[in-house]
Amino acid sequence: MALSFRSRVWAGLTAGVLAIATPVVVAATSAQASTPSSSPREKVPTGLLAGALPGAKAFGTTPASTPEDVSFILKERNVSALESAVTGGLTRFNTVSQFASEYGQTSAVVSELTRYLASFGITTSVYAGNVDVSATGTAGQFDKALSVSQQNYHVPAQKGFNGHGVRAQTVYSATTAPELPSYIGQYVLAVLGLSNYSPYTTSLIHTSNSLKEQVASSSTGDQPTEYLPSDFAANYGVDPLYKKGATGAGETIGIVTLAAYDPGAAEYFWQNVANVPATGRTVSVDNIDGGPGAPSDASGTGETDLDVEQSGGVASGANVIVYQAPNTDPGFVDAFFAAAAQNKADTLSSSWGESETVVDAAVAAGEETSAYEAAFDEAFLELADQGQSTFVSAGDAGAYDASEDLGSTNLSVDTPGDSPYVTSAGGTTTPWSGTLTSTDGSVSVNVTVPRQRAWAWDYLWSPIAALTGSTEAAVAPSFVVGGGGGFSTAEPEPSYQKLVTGTSDYHGVQYLTPTDYQAVTGTNFVVPTDWDVNTNPPVVSGGGSGRVEPDVSADADPYSGYLLYEPSAVAVGYPALEAGWGGTSFVAPQFNGSTAVIDSYLGHRIGLWNPNLYAFAAGPGSPVTPLNQVGTGNDNIFYTGNPGQEFNPATGLGVPNLAKFAADLAF
Numbered sequence: 001m002a003l004s005f006r007s008r009v010w011a012g013l014t015a016g017v018l019a020i021a022t023p024v025v026v027a028a029t030s031a032q033a034s035t036p037s038s039s040p041r042e043k044v045p046t047g048l049l050a051g052a053l054p055g056a057k058a059f060g061t062t063p064a065s066t067p068e069d070v071s072f073i074l075k076e077r078n079v080s081a082l083e084s085a086v087t088g089g090l091t092r093f094n095t096v097s098q099f100a101s102e103y104g105q106t107s108a109v110v111s112e113l114t115r116y117l118a119s120f121g122i123t124t125s126v127y128a129g130n131v132d133v134s135a136t137g138t139a140g141q142f143d144k145a146l147s148v149s150q151q152n153y154h155v156p157a158q159k160g161f162n163g164h165g166v167r168a169q170t171v172y173s174a175t176t177a178p179e180l181p182s183y184i185g186q187y188v189l190a191v192l193g194l195s196n197y198s199p200y201t202t203s204l205i206h207t208s209n210s211l212k213e214q215v216a217s218s219s220t221g222d223q224p225t226e227y228l229p230s231d232f233a234a235n236y237g238v239d240p241l242y243k244k245g246a247t248g249a250g251e252t253i254g255i256v257t258l259a260a261y262d263p264g265a266a267e268y269f270w271q272n273v274a275n276v277p278a279t280g281r282t283v284s285v286d287n288i289d290g291g292p293g294a295p296s297d298a299s300g301t302g303e304t305d306l307d308v309e310q311s312g313g314v315a316s317g318a319n320v321i322v323y324q325a326p327n328t329d330p331g332f333v334d335a336f337f338a339a340a341a342q343n344k345a346d347t348l349s350s351s352w353g354e355s356e357t358v359v360d361a362a363v364a365a366g367e368e369t370s371a372y373e374a375a376f377d378e379a380f381l382e383l384a385d386q387g388q389s390t391f392v393s394a395g396d397a398g399a400y401d402a403s404e405d406l407g408s409t410n411l412s413v414d415t416p417g418d419s420p421y422v423t424s425a426g427g428t429t430t431p432w433s434g435t436l437t438s439t440d441g442s443v444s445v446n447v448t449v450p451r452q453r454a455w456a457w458d459y460l461w462s463p464i465a466a467l468t469g470s471t472e473a474a475v476a477p478s479f480v481v482g483g484g485g486g487f488s489t490a491e492p493e494p495s496y497q498k499l500v501t502g503t504s505d506y507h508g509v510q511y512l513t514p515t516d517y518q519a520v521t522g523t524n525f526v527v528p529t530d531w532d533v534n535t536n537p538p539v540v541s542g543g544g545s546g547r548v549e550p551d552v553s554a555d556a557d558p559y560s561g562y563l564l565y566e567p568s569a570v571a572v573g574y575p576a577l578e579a580g581w582g583g584t585s586f587v588a589p590q591f592n593g594s595t596a597v598i599d600s601y602l603g604h605r606i607g608l609w610n611p612n613l614y615a616f617a618a619g620p621g622s623p624v625t626p627l628n629q630v631g632t633g634n635d636n637i638f639y640t641g642n643p644g645q646e647f648n649p650a651t652g653l654g655v656p657n658l659a660k661f662a663a664d665l666a667f
Helices: 081-087 096-102 108-116 139-146 229-235 239-243 265-274 301-314 329-344 357-366 373-384 456-468 472-479 495-499 567-572 584-604 609-618 660-667
Strands: 023-028 040-042 059-060 067-074 123-126 133-139 149-153 169-173 179-183 188-192 213-215 251-258 284-289 319-324 348-351 352-355 390-393 423-429 434-439 444-449 505-509 512-519 526-533 539-543 551-554 560-566 577-580
Touching: 023 040, 040 423, 067 108, 067 139, 067 329, 067 373, 081 373, 081 495, 081 609, 096 329, 096 456, 108 123, 108 133, 133 329, 139 149, 188 329, 188 373, 229 239, 229 301, 229 551, 229 584, 239 660, 251 301, 251 329, 251 584, 265 301, 265 560, 301 319, 301 560, 301 567, 301 584, 329 348, 352 357, 352 390, 357 373, 373 390, 390 584, 423 434, 423 584, 434 456, 444 456, 456 472, 472 526, 495 539, 495 609, 551 584, 577 584, 584 660, 609 660
Parallel strands: 251 319, 251 348, 284 319, 348 390, 390 423, 423 551
Antiparallel strands: 023 123, 040 179, 059 149, 067 133, 067 188, 123 133, 149 169, 213 434, 434 444, 505 539, 512 526, 560 577
């Protein structure tokens, strides 16, 4: 979770339970059994452990009575075949029971695990795909069952650049990886939840309050910073689908989020702000693992509100389910598995994540494992196998995602948007012009963006320097803001990315050169912590490997951005309705809503976009337009266009014409 949802630098923010497919519940028994001494035990990969976080201090043993939720993610069967089928493009989608039969763990394995946990008094619920077993018990029970001990920790704020970071927290955490009997452990991919640390931040950002004299550039007449879902629909080809009667009617949109929804916020926004037709559709809330608590601006409720407003605003006929979970490893992954187990949402999105570098540092510290990302991959594979489209925002720190959470200055991308089994949503700036003024009103600077470009605030460095009496080189490190993108170090290149050119090489503008390499506290993991700045950089070329994100992009710059209605903001002194919001947080739910419209137009689910979208982009009459001009003016603070190629890591395949995409899918 962010340090504060509205933590602002000078320019603004930088940055009732539904049934889950009738889960099998195994009640706890009164017996406190232990594994027979003859049964060997093995360590099992785990999620985040707090002890190695920079500055974390233990202050006592976690009371044995502390209630805990722990998720046991089982290894999917036939996983290579499943991965190949999903990335190659499915022509038929499975039901939940078909997925469980073909790819989920066997009933025998599930029963062994649930019986074992029940013998310690732990209650379990098995998600219908037979991959995620959600367990509820106490710290003492899990200590005995998993051969761990738990401590309480004070963890200081993890401060990144641009005012982002992770808030200070007091949490519990195991001190070592868990153990299970080998006859069970061999089937367990990861155990998540032996800490309640909240690591995830939103991809949401606000403009400067000093922006004046905005000049409209939208065909709808709306002003930049005050755009509505209708502006997205007009700019990216959804309007022609509306004219054919497609509104998302009969479809269901899912929102996976880690902060509570403001009840009624989206309905008010649709009716009173966005002029979205009333269609009688519903918005319902599913509290996963007990939910994230009450709505609050500090926890990120504005993110949840906008996700519902934007997705449902694009698809006026679609129902919406909000899967809201605690901001923890098990909460986040359980929300995706819940959506898969229900199989009600035809399309989903999420705008939360963390940098791959944070995960890498955690692995090096022994506080997290590489199985963490594999656990999310398993959820996304199930969703894709069932034809449920999934979109995840690519992040808002340009090519330097880890600058937001770990405070390191290496090239890095966001996870779980790095998964090959989701569509990663990137960001652009659409044309706008206006005037920035200094806080005392004594200096003003005109700013113009003449054409759609990759979103990065490098175009504001010079104006801000002029307004503040500083230099561009001094301003730049505090405004490393833009659409996330680059090469994953954790996920391999999927087969569909091999269909287009530009996914294994790049052009970049080297504004920022990482310097001052230091080891992350408590580890041998070395990262850069500062930059040398060149405000007139050359264009460099290079090669990359691994899954590269984003896949496709749309307007995300707050200066060409959107209205947000968040009632929880009033409690902390901000208006409920506010202009100037953006971030790839908007793009993921907008694509989510667009998918509901396309599904209703075609009369069936389209599933994971990527295999078809990349195949179409490689052929004639592509439904995406690459943004391939090279150099400053089209970059995400490093990656820029790839001339003559179909892909670049700043904006992916480019910007879509969604009516053309739908027409291509119809054949």
